[in-house]
Amino acid sequence: MKSFRIVSASLLTVLVVLTMAVGAAAQSRGSQRVTGKVLDEAGKPVVGAQVSAAKRGEVKPDVFTATTNDKGEYTLNGLAAGDWVIEAKKDGVGAKEVAAALVEGERTKNVDITIPKPAAAAPAGPDPSVEIAAEDKRAVELAQAGKIPEARKVYEDLLVKYPTVYGLHMRLAAMYAAEKNTAKGLEHIKLALEKEPENVDFKILQAEMMMEAGDKEGAKAVLNTIDITKVKDPRALVNSAINDINSGKAEEAVALLTKLIAQFPTDSSLLYYRGRAYIVATKLPEAKADLEKFVAAAPTSPQAADAKRLLEQLNKK
Numbered sequence: 376m377k378s379f380r381i382v383s384a385s386l387l388t389v390l391v392v393l394t395m396a397v398g399a400a401a402q403s404r405g406s407q408r409v410t411g412k413v414l415d416e417a418g419k420p421v422v423g424a425q426v427s428a429a430k431r432g433e434v435k436p437d438v439f440t441a442t443t444n445d446k447g448e449y450t451l452n453g454l455a456a457g458d459w460v461i462e463a464k465k466d467g468v469g470a471k472e473v474a475a476a477l478v479e480g481e482r483t484k485n486v487d488i489t490i491p492k493p494a495a496a497a498p499a500g501p502d503p504s505v506e507i508a509a510e511d512k513r514a515v516e517l518a519q520a521g522k523i524p525e526a527r528k529v530y531e532d533l534l535v536k537y538p539t540v541y542g543l544h545m546r547l548a549a550m551y552a553a554e555k556n557t558a559k560g561l562e563h564i565k566l567a568l569e570k571e572p573e574n575v576d577f578k579i580l581q582a583e584m585m586m587e588a589g590d591k592e593g594a595k596a597v598l599n600t601i602d603i604t605k606v607k608d609p610r611a612l613v614n615s616a617i618n619d620i621n622s623g624k625a626e627e628a629v630a631l632l633t634k635l636i637a638q639f640p641t642d643s644s645l646l647y648y649r650g651r652a653y654i655v656a657t658k659l660p661e662a663k664a665d666l667e668k669f670v671a672a673a674p675t676s677p678q679a680a681d682a683k684r685l686l687e688q689l690n691k692k
Contacts, residue, residue: 403430403437405455407477411486412447413463420447421490424465431458431474432541432570457571461486469493479573503537514546523553541570545577548584557588575605582611591618609635613648620648625656643672647682654685663689 413424424443428451429436441449443463451461456479464470471490510529517526527550534543544567551560564581571577578601585594595615606612612635619628632649639645646669653662666682666689673679 403433403439403455403457404453405477407454407456407481408483409451409454409459409461409475409477409486410483411449411488413443413449413465414447414487414489415468416489416491418489420445421463421465421468422447424449424463424468424490426451426461426463426488428454428459428461428475430455431460432539456481456573461488463488463490465490507533507537507540507543511546518550518553523550526550527554541567545580548580552580552584552587557584560584561588575601576607579606579608579611582615586611586614586618591615595619603634603638606638609639609642609645613645616648616652620652620655623655625652628652629656629658643669644676644678646672647676647678650682650685654689659689659692 409428413421413426415421421443422445424447426441426443426449428439439451439454441451443449449463454477456477459475459477460472461475462470462472469490469492471488473486473488475484475486477484510533514526514529517523517529527547530543530546530550533540534547537543544563548560548563548567551557551563561581561584564577564584567577568574568581578597582594582597585591585597594611595618598612598615601612603612612631616628616631616635619625619631629649629652632645632652635642636645636649646665650662650665650669653659653665663686666686669676670679670682670686
């Protein structure tokens with residue numbers, strides 16, 4: 376069987392998909408919980424304080440909120456592992472931000488917050504998230520117009536101004552990849568992963584760039600660490616499966632594609648690729664079943680002609 380590969384969108388498309396869905400792509404939601412008390416400077420409970428939590432380093436993070444009860448207690452549910460900023464505030468009392476690191480396997484973390492007496496009020500500055508969001512949108516528009524260097528400059532300037540927003544490294548990585556400078560892109564995605572090593576979007580972008588650079592085994596090793604249930608676009612994983620098919624590792628490809636079919640049941644193209652993997656594995660009845668389902672579901676797709684050709688060959692055996 377000759378080698379084949381997805382005719383994939385460029386990594387610029389990956390950037391646009393990830394950037395336009397900044398909020399949706401945020402790895403903020405999980406199964407962990409933060410509880411604690413909010414106290415004033417005298418150690419007394421602050422009743423009715425507003426408590427909020429946002430994950431550090433994200434451009435548009437999800438914000439989790441709670442209100443303290445009559446004992447000053449609060450609970451925040453559904454947070455993911457990572458570095459968080461938790462703020463407690465109440466009019467007339469003041470406000471306080473604290474950092475909290477949530478670790479995988481730690482179901483509940485206690486974070487007590489003491490609000491000091493407010494200092495003299497300083498003039499309110501602009502909200503940095505507003506500027507970042509606006510510049511992010513402008514950079515995407517520039518990239519879509521083919522002005523990649525200009526778009527990259529937007530992110531470089533933002534990163535100089537807001538060096539702790541490490542999600543910007545992902546944007547820069549995709550820009551460098553679009554410029555075919557994968558070495559520089561990989562440098563930036565590595566910096567993002569140092570801050571959030573389990574971020575699925577960061578890992579997938581890293582694997583995409585490694586494939587582009589010809590490091591197929593390295594890309595596969597990265598993808599093997601990903602929780603498939605958190606993947607939003609299967610393209611990188613499908614390309615990894617195709618690499619396995621082309622390398623004769625059909626059983627590994629079948630196993631991966633079977634997981635992807637469970638995660639993306641409406642993506643009929645996965646049946647086509649698993650059908651091809653079954654052929655290499657010499658499991659011809661299974662191959663025929665998958666290819667027939669694929670042709671029935673997507674008769675006009677780009678792979679339909681090849682699927683019909685393969686079925687003709689299988690029917691002659």
